[in-house]
Structure formats: structure tokens, C-alpha cells
Amino acid sequence: MGESRFTRRTFLKAAGVAAAAVATPTIFVPTARAKSDTLKIGQWTHFVPAFDEWFDKKYCPEWGQKNGVKVVVDHISVNDLRARAAAEVSAKKGHDLFGFLDPPPAYENVVVPMNDVVSECEKKYGKLVNLAQRATFNPKTKKYFAVSDNWVPDPLHYRKDVWGEIGMKPDTWEHIREGSKKIKDKNGMPAGFGISQELDTNMMVRALLWSYGAQEQDESSTKVMINSKATVEAIKLMTAIYKESETAEVFTWDPSSNNRFFVSGKGHIIQNAISAIRTLEKQNPELAKKAGLALPAAGPGGKRMASEHLLHCYVVWQFGENPEMAKKFIVDLIGSYNDAFLASEFYNFPSFSKAVTDLKGKLAADKVNPEEYAILGDFEKYSAYPGYPGYTTAAIDECFNTFVLPDMFARVAKGEMSAEDSAKQADADMKRIFAKWNK
Amino acid sequence: MILPAVLYVVALVGFPFVLSIYLAMSDAKIASNTYGFVGLDNVRGALESPTFRKSLGNTFIFTLVSQVLVLMLGKILATCLTKRFWGKSIFRFLILLPWVAPISLGTIGWKWMLDSLYSPVNWVLQATHLVGKNTWPMWFGEKDLAMAAVIAVHVWRLLPFATVIILAGLTSIPKEVDEAAEVDGAGFWSREFHIVLPLLRPILTVAGLFGIIFAFTDMTVIYVLTRGGPAQATQVLSSLAFFTGILGGDLAGGAAISLFLFPVLVVVAIVMLMVARRTEVA
Incomplete structure (x- = not known):
């Protein structure tokens, strides 16, 4: 064997050249955009x-x-x-x-x-x-x-039978607090408003804040407005609901958890898309007959809002x-x-x-529960979006996806901060995010 | 001959590292076309954030507690595996299973095991009257329980790795040394503390350092189980960097957070190299 033998060094050199030859076109040649079928x-x-x-x-x-x-x-x-x-x-x-x-x-x-x-x-x-x-x-x-x-739409789902037993309906947030406490005291059933880092909580806490007259930003989408008296009141209300009528499981939830919670029959109220009641209709038709949908709960001034x-x-x-x-x-x-x-x-x-x-006609013609779905016909007028009353900007997007508002509620419910301090921290967090995106 | 290794390190370690420093000092966003230089603004921003400070503390708790447990349990398991007993091969296979299974799959399994509504663990606790029907522990809902749960799952995941390393160390200790000590009247604990553990020290250090790197940089367990909750009680730097950079769209902010992992990892790497060198010399 003389100079011509295939050594390990030769092999490595050859492999390196081959790899470079294969990789080079993908690295340096601009991608041609061909119309695909x-x-x-x-x-x-x-x-x-x-x-x-x-x-x-x-x-x-x-x-x-x-x-x-x-x-x-x-x-x-x-x-x-x-x-x-x-x-x-x-x-x-x-x-x-x-x-x-x-x-x-x-x-x-x-x-x-x-x-x-x-x-x-x-x-x-x-x-x-x-x-x-x-x-x-x-x-x-x-x-x-x-x-x-x-x-x-994001209506309230509630157990009509259970709420009927205490002679109430979840019409306002204060009713929800009062009714949930009565139900928990009476038969141990908890309420199911998540306070977790997930999509449903993001929507529910916004509904609560707006109904109380609070908002994340101003209409021009430039000024953070979260630190307000209305926000503090909304946080206090949610904390009271948690302490009086929920368990720590609301801190563990993902987007499907409140569905499972309601469908299992364990809880008596959630705020969710209609997938929860639809699942109930299929899995437990008898229980579904006892479930109802309601408009978003009203705040202290009568303002009734939900998030999409x-x-x-x-x-x-x-x-x-x-x-x-x-x-x-x-x-x-x-x-x-x-x-x-x-x-x-x-x-x-x-x-x-x-x-x-004929959207309303279609809702009213539902084969299972027409009277419940009928309320969805006017839901658009109560529904808003992240960043309301401004636009959904990139800064709002980051606040939304890093769960600034659910955390604001969770800190107080967990007893780590007062409502006032938590609102101040959320305000500081949001301002830091706004400053980055508005440079 | 070392060219492929150099290329590998440059492409898969050097380039991403330089890129993360570059991103951390820029105003890069998830869909930016141009990056402006902002110096240390992102680092300052991270330090000002209470969530970041909490995550930094959580990262150390998560890493240190899980590593102490992994090494202790790994040593116990490895000692068991040096003995002869019926079903040893099946036992060894079962111990290795968490390591070979995809981490996300195993963690999702634990998510269900500790679910608030359908937890088999809680069901067993209730069936054995250790908890009442309405007093189920909410594993991911209470701050301390959530941290304990993510640490336990991480320990479950890393234990096979540590066990195998320690087992290799135990089998390399000459039997004569142990037997001689036994003849001299040394009991089990005396032999453990005066012979086995000193001889195992280099291998335990390697297992510990690898474990620290795995724990310090891991986000899968926390992302799947708690997503950092409740109220950021289990948020660690790697998961916070992911939330900020990828989900929140602030690439530069995410990169700045992840750079805080670097000093600790450098120290760990230096210690590892020193241990390796000392072992080589010995």
C-alpha cells in the first residue's frame, strides 16, 4: 500500500468537501419562489x-x-x-x-x-x-x-338547577360572587374561573376588567391605562370569588381544563366558548338539560362586556x-x-x-337547546378584543402572550400582593413592553 | 484531524452563542427585518422585572434541589443494582425507561397523573383515606406543591442517567478493597463513607455537573406541567426566555434572559474540565 491508499484523513477531507458541496446551494443561493400545486x-x-x-x-x-x-x-x-x-x-x-x-x-x-x-x-x-x-x-x-x-363568543355557562336552588341568576359579577359562595357553602360545588397562564383566563379577566370600566390602554393604543381604581376593584372581586368559592385548581388550568371541569359536573359556572356545553350535550345529555348559557356578567355600573x-x-x-x-x-x-x-x-x-x-334563525333552530343558543345572536355587541378600546398592537400581543393580566390577578389571589400593588406591577410590566415596541 | 470537531463546535455552539449575544444587544423582534443596537438595555430591562428576579431564584432552587435528590437516589439505586436479585434485568430496564422515553411524552403522562380533576395519584390518596374528597392536593395549583411536583418529575427523568453513571463507577471499584475493609470489621455505613464515596467522588462530580446543566437549561418539564404558574412560582429562566422571545415576540428580550444562564454554565464547564483533567492525571 503506497501513497494512493484511502486514509482516514482522506476520507474526512472528502466528506467535508462533499458536505460543503451539498450545503452551499442551500446557504448561498436565494430561494426561488416557485408556484406550487x-x-x-x-x-x-x-x-x-x-x-x-x-x-x-x-x-x-x-x-x-x-x-x-x-x-x-x-x-x-x-x-x-x-x-x-x-x-x-x-x-x-x-x-x-x-x-x-x-x-x-x-x-x-x-x-x-x-x-x-x-x-x-x-x-x-x-x-x-x-x-x-x-x-x-x-x-x-x-x-x-x-x-x-x-x-x-364567550358566554357564561352555568348550572340552571343549582342556581335555581338558591333563587339567583349569574347576571352581574356581584351576583356571581354572592351566588357562588352560597352554592359552595350549600353543596360544596366550586366556581370555575381560571387564574392561570392560558388563553381562557386571558379572555375571562379582560371581560371582568372591561365590565368594571378598566382598560389595558387608551383608544390611541399608546398609553397604558391598567393601573386604575376600576382595575383594583375587579381584582378584589376576583380574589373574593377565588377565596370564597374556588379551589387552587384554577391556577393549574390550560385551555381545555374549564371545559372538563364543567362537563364533569363538578363545577357550576365557567366562562367559555360553547364547546363546553356542546361536549356536555354529547357526553351527558341529562346534565346538559340542566346547563344554560348567559350573557356576560355586568359590572357595578351595568356595563356588560366579554372578550371574544x-x-x-x-x-x-x-x-x-x-x-x-x-x-x-x-x-x-x-x-x-x-x-x-x-x-x-x-x-x-x-x-x-x-x-x-339568518344567523339568529339558525341559532333558534338548534336541535338540542335552541333557547340557550338564542342569546348568542346579539353577543357581538358585548364582545371586544385584546387592546380594547385601542387596536391590538404588537405591544398588546406581547402582554397577552406573556400573561401580564392573569398574573396580576393571580398574585393577589395567592396573597402575595395587595390589589393596588399588583395593578402597579402590571402597569410597570406593560409600560416596559410598550416602550420596547414603540421605539 | 480536529477540523470536523472544530467545525461542529463553531456551527452548533459558537454561532448560536454569538447570535444570542448579538440579539440580546439589539432590538430584534420576532419578525424584524432590521436590528438596531441597543447596548445593555435588554439586560437592564430583565433585571428590572420582578418576574425575571423570581425566575432566577426558581432556577437555582429547581436545579440544586433536583440535583441533590438525583445524586442521592441515583447512588441508592446503583448500589441496589450491584447486588444479585431475581428480576434484576427487568428492574434495570424499568429504571432506564424514563431516560429513553421522549421527555415531552413522559411529562404529559405526569400532567395527567397529577391532574386537578382526574389524578390517579389523588384517587389513590383518597381511597387510602389520606385525603378527603374535597381536599385533594392541587399539585400544580399551590406554590410549594407545584415546585415540588416539577422537581419530582425532573428527578424521575434524570435519575436513570445518574444511576447508570454511578453504577459504572461502583463496578470499577476493586472488590478486594471492599472485602478487605469488611474483614477488618468495617460496617456498611463505614465502608460507604470511608471507601465507596471517596472513590466515587470524581464520577459523582461528573454526574452532578451534567445534571446541573440539564436542569439549568431544561424548560420542557415546566412548560408542559405548569407553564411557570401558579403566579410565576415555577417560572425558570429558560421558560421565561421562551415566553418572552417566542410567544411574546420579543426576541432580543428572550435572548437577554437566556444569557443569564451563561455564567453558571461556564463555571460548571470549568469544573467539569478540571475534574476530567484530574481523573486523567490520576
Whole structure:
């Protein structure tokens, strides 16, 4: 064996050169954006399985056939949506359409503006409802960074039988406090308002704050307004509800926990999307007959507000392979909202005002519990969005996704701080976040 | 010959590290197209945040308590595994299982085991009359219980690793030494403290240092079980960096938080290298 033998050194050199040769084109050659014959959609796994059934097996295949593309839908769990979006943006590769459950203004720089889609949909399917408009539009750049196809009401779910026994209804937050205490004292049933770092708590605490007249920011979306007397009163009320009528499990919850809590029959009241009562209807029809839906509870001044439970909105990445097809998909999907609304069992409310015809009639025609669902018909006028009464900005987005407000309530309920100090800390946290984003 | 190793370290360690310093000193956001230099603003911002300070303390508690438990239990298990007994191979397999199973899968299993509504652990406690129907422990809802729960699950996860390392150390101790001590009348505890543990010290140090790195940088257990709650009682630096940088969209803020892990990891790495060098010399 002479100089020509294949040594370990030669092998390593060859392997290194080969690896570099393979990697170089992917590193240095700009990605060519070729139109693909596949439309890739990433969105959440719906809490109402029937909607995914309709979307995956009926709507998408039929739409794909009509438009000559293959539609691939990837379902992502609720808690992983944001991380997945960040990964796609970082890799500059991913789905053609990505569905968020809360508005993503922080992504404005990497998405295709949706102004044309919104204006086409408004022409065809009526005005974009106010809560969806304020949550997906940036007034500074005049761009829609996302298009919302649906929003989800967040009514109170309560046990009519249990509340009937104490002769009350959960009409105001003070009634909820008083009634929950009576029920807990009488039969040990706890209330179920989460105080955890999760989506449902984020929505519920906002409903409570707004009903008390508190707000996160001003209408111009520039000034933090959380440290107020109204906020302190709302925190005190929630702390009282926790101490008198809940258990520490409300600190442990994820977005599905309050559903399970209510469906199990353990608790008597939650604030949630209608997936909770729908699940109850399927799993325990007898108990479902005793369950009711109610309007958002009113605050001390009679103001009655709720947050949208979810605001589903699609973005089209700038690096997507099929942006025009993706936009067409959204327009057509919004055009099919009569079917989508029914497939979601009334969970998905249309973001364009006329996308569902005779919405109230459909609610009243529910086969299981028409009188309960009827109250959802007017829910839009009570519903707001993160950042109300301003816009949902990137700063509000960070406050929302780092759970500044749920933490503000949790600190007091846990006895770590007074309501006043906790509101001050939330104010400082929010101001720090606003300062970063408003530079 | 060391070129591949250098390339590996530069690409997978050096580049991300430099990038995180760069991000921490910038105003980078999740979808930024341009990054401006802001110096130490993000570090200052982190230090001003009560949540950050709480997370820093939690990180040390989580790491130190879990490592003390891992080493103690690992030593006990390894000692058991040096003995002969029926079903030893199955026992060894079961001990290793948490290490080979995906961490997220195992942790989700624990999330259900300790669930507030359907916890089998609580059910057993109730069935044995240790707790009443309405006094179930809320494992993730009380501050101390939540910290205990995340530490316990982390110990469960790391125990096989420590056990295997310590077992390797135990089997390398010449039997004659132990037998001679026994003949001289040394009891079990005397042999443990005067012979076994001193001989095991280098290997225990390695197990401990690896464990510290795993615990200090891990966020899976906490993210899956408590998401940092209740009221940030179990938030650690790595999970806070994830919430801030990825979910909150403030990449620079997240990077600045994660850089606070660096000094501790440097010290650990230096100690590890010193131990390795001393072992080599010996």
C-alpha cells in the first residue's frame, strides 16, 4: 500500500468537501419562489371535532378539486401555534396559510397585507365586524396583517338547577360572587374561573376588567391605562370569588381544563366558548338539560362586556409559495360560512357580518337547546378584543402572550400582593413592553 | 484531524452563542427585518422585572434541589443494582425507561397523573383515606406543591442517567478493597463513607455537573406541567426566555434572559474540565 491508499484523513477531507458541496446551494443561493400545486394550511385542532371533519374531508378536497390544487391541512395544538409560527418565520418556510387564534400584529413585517382580501370580502359578505377589524388592522401602516374568518363568543355557562336552588341568576359579577359562595357553602360545588397562564383566563379577566370600566390602554393604543381604581376593584372581586368559592385548581388550568371541569359536573359556572356545553350535550345529555348559557356578567355600573373567546385569523407569509391561491382560499372560505357555521355547531361566528344568512334563525333552530343558543345572536355587541378600546398592537400581543393580566390577578389571589400593588406591577410590566415596541 | 470537531463546535455552539449575544444587544423582534443596537438595555430591562428576579431564584432552587435528590437516589439505586436479585434485568430496564422515553411524552403522562380533576395519584390518596374528597392536593395549583411536583418529575427523568453513571463507577471499584475493609470489621455505613464515596467522588462530580446543566437549561418539564404558574412560582429562566422571545415576540428580550444562564454554565464547564483533567492525571 503506497501513497494512493484511502486514509482516514482522506476520507474526512472528502466528506467535508462533499458536505460543503451539498450545503452551499442551500446557504448561498436565494430561494426561488416557485408556484406550487399544493396549498398548505396550518391551523389549530378545533375544539369541535365536527368542524375539522367538515373542513378536512369535505370543504378542502372539494375546493382543491375546483381550483386544481391539492390542499393539505396540518392541525397544530392550541398551545403550540405561536411556537410553530415563530419556527416557520425563522426558517422562512412553512404553510401557505397559517391560522392564529389571536391576532398576530408582531408578524406584520413578514406577512402579505390583506387589504385587498378584506375589501373584496366586505363587498361580497358585508362589513368586517368591529372587533375583528380593530384586532387585525394597523392604523399606522394602514395594513391588515391578517384576515379573520371567524370569532368565537364567550358566554357564561352555568348550572340552571343549582342556581335555581338558591333563587339567583349569574347576571352581574356581584351576583356571581354572592351566588357562588352560597352554592359552595350549600353543596360544596366550586366556581370555575381560571387564574392561570392560558388563553381562557386571558379572555375571562379582560371581560371582568372591561365590565368594571378598566382598560389595558387608551383608544390611541399608546398609553397604558391598567393601573386604575376600576382595575383594583375587579381584582378584589376576583380574589373574593377565588377565596370564597374556588379551589387552587384554577391556577393549574390550560385551555381545555374549564371545559372538563364543567362537563364533569363538578363545577357550576365557567366562562367559555360553547364547546363546553356542546361536549356536555354529547357526553351527558341529562346534565346538559340542566346547563344554560348567559350573557356576560355586568359590572357595578351595568356595563356588560366579554372578550371574544378566540379570534381566528389567517396570515399569508411573504415567503409562502402560493400567496394568490392562499388569498383565494380565504375569500372562498368566508363565502362558505353558512356551512362552516353549522359544521362548527355555532362555535365559529362569522367575522363578516353577512357571511351567514339568518344567523339568529339558525341559532333558534338548534336541535338540542335552541333557547340557550338564542342569546348568542346579539353577543357581538358585548364582545371586544385584546387592546380594547385601542387596536391590538404588537405591544398588546406581547402582554397577552406573556400573561401580564392573569398574573396580576393571580398574585393577589395567592396573597402575595395587595390589589393596588399588583395593578402597579402590571402597569410597570406593560409600560416596559410598550416602550420596547414603540421605539 | 480536529477540523470536523472544530467545525461542529463553531456551527452548533459558537454561532448560536454569538447570535444570542448579538440579539440580546439589539432590538430584534420576532419578525424584524432590521436590528438596531441597543447596548445593555435588554439586560437592564430583565433585571428590572420582578418576574425575571423570581425566575432566577426558581432556577437555582429547581436545579440544586433536583440535583441533590438525583445524586442521592441515583447512588441508592446503583448500589441496589450491584447486588444479585431475581428480576434484576427487568428492574434495570424499568429504571432506564424514563431516560429513553421522549421527555415531552413522559411529562404529559405526569400532567395527567397529577391532574386537578382526574389524578390517579389523588384517587389513590383518597381511597387510602389520606385525603378527603374535597381536599385533594392541587399539585400544580399551590406554590410549594407545584415546585415540588416539577422537581419530582425532573428527578424521575434524570435519575436513570445518574444511576447508570454511578453504577459504572461502583463496578470499577476493586472488590478486594471492599472485602478487605469488611474483614477488618468495617460496617456498611463505614465502608460507604470511608471507601465507596471517596472513590466515587470524581464520577459523582461528573454526574452532578451534567445534571446541573440539564436542569439549568431544561424548560420542557415546566412548560408542559405548569407553564411557570401558579403566579410565576415555577417560572425558570429558560421558560421565561421562551415566553418572552417566542410567544411574546420579543426576541432580543428572550435572548437577554437566556444569557443569564451563561455564567453558571461556564463555571460548571470549568469544573467539569478540571475534574476530567484530574481523573486523567490520576
